[in-house]
Amino acid sequence: MSSGSDSALSSLLGETDRVQQQVIPSFPLCNVTEEDLAQNPGFCKLLSALAQRVDQTGLLVQLNTELHKAEQKLQSQKRHWLQSESLQGALQEMIQEHRVRKQHATASPDGNMFYETMEKSLLVSRCITLLDPSGSVSRDQPSLLGLNPRLLMELMPSEKNVQRMKQVLPEKLEKHLKKKCLDLLSYYQPEWEAESEGLKTTKMSHLSAQLDKDKKRAESLKESCQESTILLQRQTRLYLSEMMKCVQLLQSFVLDHRLRVQTDLDGKKLDYFEGKCELVLQKIKTEMVEIQLDTYTADTISAHRKIRETMASELKACQAEKRSVESKLASFEILGRGFEALAEEYCRLRQEIDVKNWALKEFTQYRDK
Structure with a gap:
């Protein structure tokens, strides 16, 4: 019993495969695969029935x-x-x-x-x-120009x-x-x-046959030229896309290299400018020394030394006088505010005496004239 069922199943599968092999070549314009036909057996039977009535272009055989x-x-x-x-x-x-x-x-x-x-x-x-x-023109229709x-x-x-x-x-x-x-x-x-x-x-x-042969050859060359043109366009687009990728990669490499080198370059520039600044400073000092040597001779230096000694001695005398005056002021401050009023009165009287002496002097000079 099982052997009979197996044989029937195998014959059914063989029939299905045969139908699929007949259907797919009969409809080359349809993107139908064996999997589609296997998943849709009803559709496969419909196409098999249509294959007997239509050709590969989809037209009826009679049409x-x-x-x-x-x-x-x-x-x-x-x-x-x-x-x-x-x-x-x-x-x-x-x-x-x-x-x-x-x-x-x-x-x-x-x-x-x-x-x-x-x-x-x-x-x-x-x-x-x-x-x-x-001959389809109607006889009742008027003729051209009569x-x-x-x-x-x-x-x-x-x-x-x-x-x-x-x-x-x-x-x-x-x-x-x-x-x-x-x-x-x-x-x-x-x-x-x-x-x-x-x-x-x-x-x-033989010219006609030769012309037909050349015509076919020209058409074949034209088709191959079109195919070559399409292939060239595809290769050109692919080449341009690859070139763009290479350019982008090169730009990234250049940018990375520039950033890496820029630090070293900046350090070298900084060292260069520091050295240049030091050189300029040394040159300025040298020029200042030369100016001093040209300006201050031996006699000028000795005169300046004497002037300095004189000014130093006068500074010492002034400082000593300052210290004595400060000691006197300190002794005056010990006397208190009463002495401060007497000092102010004394100053006022001295000023009046000075004014009267000036007036007397002026009056005496005017009288003598």
Whole structure:
């Protein structure tokens, strides 16, 4: 019983793994992992059912088929339109070249008739196309300038000239296109210009394949160039970010080194300025000594010494007098305040005596005159 349940479980797990392996490649645009599908089995079954009805782009298989057919039809119509436009462009170039040749040489009457007929036919067909570009235009709608294709067909050259033109046109058109191809070959490979026309024709048959190959190579180079540009931009941003980090790290190193060296530099500057100041002071002292030596000679010094001795002796005499006066004042202070009043009275009387003596002297001098 257990072996049967184990086999059923293993078959169920195998079926689940197979469904997951089918679902994930069917939806490459969805970021679905095996873990997501394992955790959501219902969602896994839904995607498995959708994988049978839609393609990898998310479109229905039938819609994708119709879209593919429509694209093929559009490409076919584009090719026909391009062929028609290319043919008309080639015919216009032939007409322009004929006009240029007429300016330098006289053309034959048949040639003039051919190009005039072709030019008129192209102009009329172009106008008819512009009047009715598609079959979906309503017949009740008024035509441009009141014209209709029947009126424009009356402007066509004669049927005889048109038939002649159609007979000659393939040969001339072939020559013109061959000349353009040879010019293109000479432009594409200038070294082939000196070769024979037969060899050029042979190489011209391989020109289309070579151009396709070069076009694919150019597109591949363009894609690789874009990838290289993106990679270069990423590397440039990474390089700039790393450079900024290096600059910041260098700035921190410079700042740390500057702070570390600044202390030593300041100490050396301080020692230098101290030495310089000491030198200036010594120089000032030297200058002062020189000034003193120049100012004070031996005679001046001896005279100053004598003056000093005299002043010292006078200072001693004054000090002795000061001491005697101080002793007298001390003895006067012992007598008390009564003696102070008598001293003041004595001073006043001395002043009056001095004034009267001065007045008597003045009076005597005036009387003698």
